[in-house]
Amino acid sequence: MASYNTSDFKRGLKVQIDGDPYLMVECLFVKPGKGNALYKCRLRNLLRNTMLDRTYKGGDSLEAADVTEIKAQFLYRQQDTFVFMDNANYEQYELTKEQTDDAWKYLKEGMECSMVLFNNSPISVSPPNHVVLKVEYAEPAVKGNTATNLTKPVKLETGAEITCPAFVEMGDTIRVDTRTGEYLERAKA
Amino acid sequence: MSDQGASHGNPPHEFLPSADWSRLQLRARLLARTRAFFAACGFLEVETPLLSADTVVDRYLDPLSVTLPNDPRMPEQGRKLWLQTSPEFGMKRLMAAGGQAIYQITRAFRGGESGPRHNPEFTIVEWYRRGDTMGDGMQLLSDLAEALLGLGPADRVSYAEAFGWRVGLDPHRATVDQLRAAAERLNVHASGSFAETDRDNWLNLLVALVVEPELGKTRPTILHSYPASQAALARVTGDPPVAERFELYVRGVELANGYHELVDPEVLRARNRAANLARAADGRPALPEVSRLLAAMDHGLPDCTGVALGFDRVVMLAAGAESLAGVTAFPIDRA
Numbered sequence: 265m266a267s268y269n270t271s272d273f274k275r276g277l278k279v280q281i282d283g284d285p286y287l288m289v290e291c292l293f294v295k296p297g298k299g300n301a302l303y304k305c306r307l308r309n310l311l312r313n314t315m316l317d318r319t320y321k322g323g324d325s326l327e328a329a330d331v332t333e334i335k336a337q338f339l340y341r342q343q344d345t346f347v348f349m350d351n352a353n354y355e356q357y358e359l360t361k362e363q364t365d366d367a368w369k370y371l372k373e374g375m376e377c378s379m380v381l382f383n384n385s386p387i388s389v390s391p392p393n394h395v396v397l398k399v400e401y402a403e404p405a406v407k408g409n410t411a412t413n414l415t416k417p418v419k420l421e422t423g424a425e426i427t428c429p430a431f432v433e434m435g436d437t438i439r440v441d442t443r444t445g446e447y448l449e450r451a452k453a
Numbered sequence: 454m455s456d457q458g459a460s461h462g463n464p465p466h467e468f469l470p471s472a473d474w475s476r477l478q479l480r481a482r483l484l485a486r487t488r489a490f491f492a493a494c495g496f497l498e499v500e501t502p503l504l505s506a507d508t509v510v511d512r513y514l515d516p517l518s519v520t521l522p523n524d525p526r527m528p529e530q531g532r533k534l535w536l537q538t539s540p541e542f543g544m545k546r547l548m549a550a551g552g553q554a555i556y557q558i559t560r561a562f563r564g565g566e567s568g569p570r571h572n573p574e575f576t577i578v579e580w581y582r583r584g585d586t587m588g589d590g591m592q593l594l595s596d597l598a599e600a601l602l603g604l605g606p607a608d609r610v611s612y613a614e615a616f617g618w619r620v621g622l623d624p625h626r627a628t629v630d631q632l633r634a635a636a637e638r639l640n641v642h643a644s645g646s647f648a649e650t651d652r653d654n655w656l657n658l659l660v661a662l663v664v665e666p667e668l669g670k671t672r673p674t675i676l677h678s679y680p681a682s683q684a685a686l687a688r689v690t691g692d693p694p695v696a697e698r699f700e701l702y703v704r705g706v707e708l709a710n711g712y713h714e715l716v717d718p719e720v721l722r723a724r725n726r727a728a729n730l731a732r733a734a735d736g737r738p739a740l741p742e743v744s745r746l747l748a749a750m751d752h753g754l755p756d757c758t759g760v761a762l763g764f765d766r767v768v769m770l771a772a773g774a775e776s777l778a779g780v781t782a783f784p785i786d787r788a
């Protein structure tokens with residue numbers, strides 16, 4: 265298996281520690297004038313989403329994580345299982361709601377997502393940055409109620425709740441930023 | 454693994470310097486001030502070769518080499534010379550040849566050192582004065598730092614004091630197990646490979662990550678009297694034996710390293726051998742143990758103290774910059 269020497273260490277590297285894949289999110293090079301080089305790293309576990317702080321010394325190495333990124337189409341949801349298909353080879357992959365992190369809130373059938381595979385199993389999925397979704401339920405706007413209710417929660421066709429301006433109505437289609445979960449604008453149906 | 458061929462597909466703006474003109478002007482003023490300081494102290498400015506048959510034999514310094522081809526059609530074949538990691542050997546040869554007080558401002562090269570505070574090619578200020586004790590050397594370094602940075606005279610603290618204060622252990626006597634436990638207690642998470650290393654690697658880890666960041670926070674600080682195992686080219690004295698070695702720190706940044714110089718050639722021969730054995734164990738190539746410095750020491754190196762100062766880091770601190778790139782026209786990725 266491929267490995268990285270400390271001289272290859274940099275942000276964005278995907279490595280494997282104790283069997284788990286990690287993303288290097290920080291790497292600080294510290295070298296006293298006399299003495300071994302040190303690499304102060306912060307790594308994110310891609311399976312558990314936990315952080316690991318570790319300092320390596322010059323000459324250490326880490327295994328490269330066996331991760332690949334693919335384009336996958338969201339096919340359908342069955343209870344808490346989300347089913348995707350690799351656009352290149354029609355291979356199907358399943359993720360639990362928990363594994364999708366917040367992505368499930370924005371998944372609509374046919375949507376093209378990017379997916380990370382580790383040892384050929386999916387570990388995460390990201391929807392496009394902007395998606396268009398239908399408002400399934402919203403409290404009707406109350407006439408004359410101006411100052412207090414400028415925003416309100418609405419329920420999207422995916423089952424997720426987000427906060428919208430008070431003028432958004434049931435049946436509207438809206439554009440949402442999936443990175444922040446924020447309403448952007450009303451979209452044409 | 455590394456990005457290949459970055460140099461010619463670069464965005465067009467990368468022809469520009471990474472430091473702005475105000476910082477390049479500050480750099481020039483500090484260079485002039487350094488020369489004025491040494492002139493006022495009666496030092497002679499000297500120049501020694503960047504390319505030399507000799508190089509410092511240090512466990513963790515990786516010198517770059519250059520081949521002088523005999524035949525231009527076979528540029529890979531010929532005599533191998535070393536780009537100097539510091540002008541130390543050349544300057545000590547001048548001291549052995551009658552030098553009294555000499556200084557140099559030059560470039561130095563160290564392989565594998567790249568980061569916010571490292572560039573493989575950098576500017577070094579180095580000086581030697583005959584008859585100086587470690588105390589004299591620390592005083593001169595403090596005076597120069599004051600002339601360049603204006604932060605007042607440097608405090609002095611021994612390695613053992615600073616280590617005891619931050620880590621709670623005596624660095625000259627603590628065992629590997631005690632050092633490992635201290636690292637864990639201080640939230641320093643060492644990689645598994647530290648299990649197979651020696652005491653010095655644990656000391657180095659704790660000093661670099663726990664002690665150094667606290668040094669020179671309010672006033673410049675000189676750390677002195679290093680563990681004998683980290684003597685490099687300093688002489689060792691006392692009980693417990695300590696190296697007459699000192700370093701200057703300002704705001705947690707290591708700026709200079711000085712020695713009351715080792716003059717005994719037999720001790721240097723033994724240290725060179727030990728350094729090459731350690732290099733071999735680390736998978737590093739051996740470096741030449743026989744050098745003209747040894748010949749100079751056989752002839753007689755006078756009692757003297759010498760210091761090397763990282764000039765780019767001084768400019769970085771004076772400018773309030775975050776990295777060397779902010780005070781260097783063309784750092785390595787734009788070189």
